[in-house]
Amino acid sequence: MFHLGHPRIIWCPFNTPSETSFRNYPSFHQLEQSKVRIYIRRQKVIKDFVTVEEVIVAARNNVSLGAWGYLSGGSESETTLRRNRSALDRVAFRPRILRDVSSIDTSTTILGHKVRIPLLLAPIGSQQVFTPEGAIAATKAANEFGALDVISSVAEPSLEEIAAAADNPKIFQLYLHGDWEWTKSMLARIESSGYSALCITVDTARPSRRDRTMLARWSPRANFLASGSLNSHQVSGGKYGANASTVTWETIDRIKELIKIPLIIKGVATAEDAALALNHNFDMVWVSNHGGRQLDHGLGTIDTLPEIVDAIKGKVPIIVDGGIQRGTDILKSIALGADAVAIGKLQCWGLAAAGSEGLVRVLEILEDELICAMALLGVTSMDELSSEYVCRAEAVTNPHEMSSWVNIPGNRIL
Secondary structure (H helix, E strand, O other), X not given: OEEOXXXXXXXEEOOOOOHHHHOOOOOOEEEEEOOEEEEEOHHHHHHHOOOHHHHHHHHHHOOOHHHHHHHHOOOOOOHHHHHHHHHHHOEEEOOOOOOOOOOOOOOEEEOOEEEOOOEEEOOOXXXXXXXXXXHHHHHHHHHHHOOEEEEOOOOOOOHHHHHHOOOOOEEEEEEOOOOHHHHXXXXXXXXXXXXXXEXXXXXXXXXXXXXXXXXXXXXXXXXXXXXXXXXXXHHHOHHHHHHHHHOOHHHHHHHHHHOOOOEEEEEEOOHHHHHHHHHOOOOEEEEOOHHHOOOOOOOOHXXXXXXXXXXXXXXXXXXXXXXXXXXXXXXXXXXXXXXXEEEOHHHHHHHHHHHHHHHHHHHHHHHHHHHHHHHHHOOOOHHHOOHHHEEEOOOOOOOOOOOOOOOOHHHOOO
């Protein structure tokens, strides 16, 4: 028996633990069984993870190589993934001093819902790979912390079960694949289940080539009932791959006629498409390149954000994702004109480390980092932020999916 990376994570081979081995750890929750059994004291995990680095180490210990590549990697050369991080690293702060920052308010309102920090949980497919509860674990964490959860249409279990799992407002994300009858059926299910908004992902006209998972010969389980009854195999190819390329702005107009809840467009990367989104009556614009997992050699989202902010002119809220790893990243994004950010990798690292509680702890760490950065920057609320608080500077790190954490063993875990 030995510790690896975290004092509360106890590792032991199958069939070897004895009662005396665990006498100092009276209450454990078994997260997953693979080559080892991993036990974590549920009541302690919230306090014990003090940085996201510890969460990442614990998560890697619980996840197979193929699943880790699926979560942490990007498409082809991963240039877009790296540019997401590089773009954030090239934003520097211009702090103001001698201001009363004794009371900090990190909250904001997104589509009429007050949230504890300006952050959404991005839609992630195949979450059951990282925690047995799947998307329900993320929903419970969002409910406990006070965040908005965006449910993927290729997550498990069904959208009705996820909606009923917690009382917090939820947004449903939908992949369109050209089957109009299926789309109408999905829209009816989404509204009848009480989702507060619909998010349409539009940067997936074709499945991308993700070298890490291809080399590992790994793909998410294809036999589960996804939340939208469209499983991961269908998205990776098959029906989705054949028909998603037929979706156009006219498809969106037809959807808008059938629903009463707000409509979000996810995957906007240019000012031109942001302007078109306004013309087609979207209620929110989500600046995203799918976390660097679709088109390779794109710009980092923070580099594209200013032109989209100029095109939107404050008419609808703006969400941005891509490389968000720290509280300072949230602050930079808001200062550059976003209304909130979204996290994907961070979300699943938390889930893989310790289920719902692990994700709550990640959100708490982000909140603590955000409060600290706001005080040192000289602001007390999100409304005070503007581009006057940031400027351009040279990046000082080699960007990758973990480059914000300098104390990770080897600076990166593959």
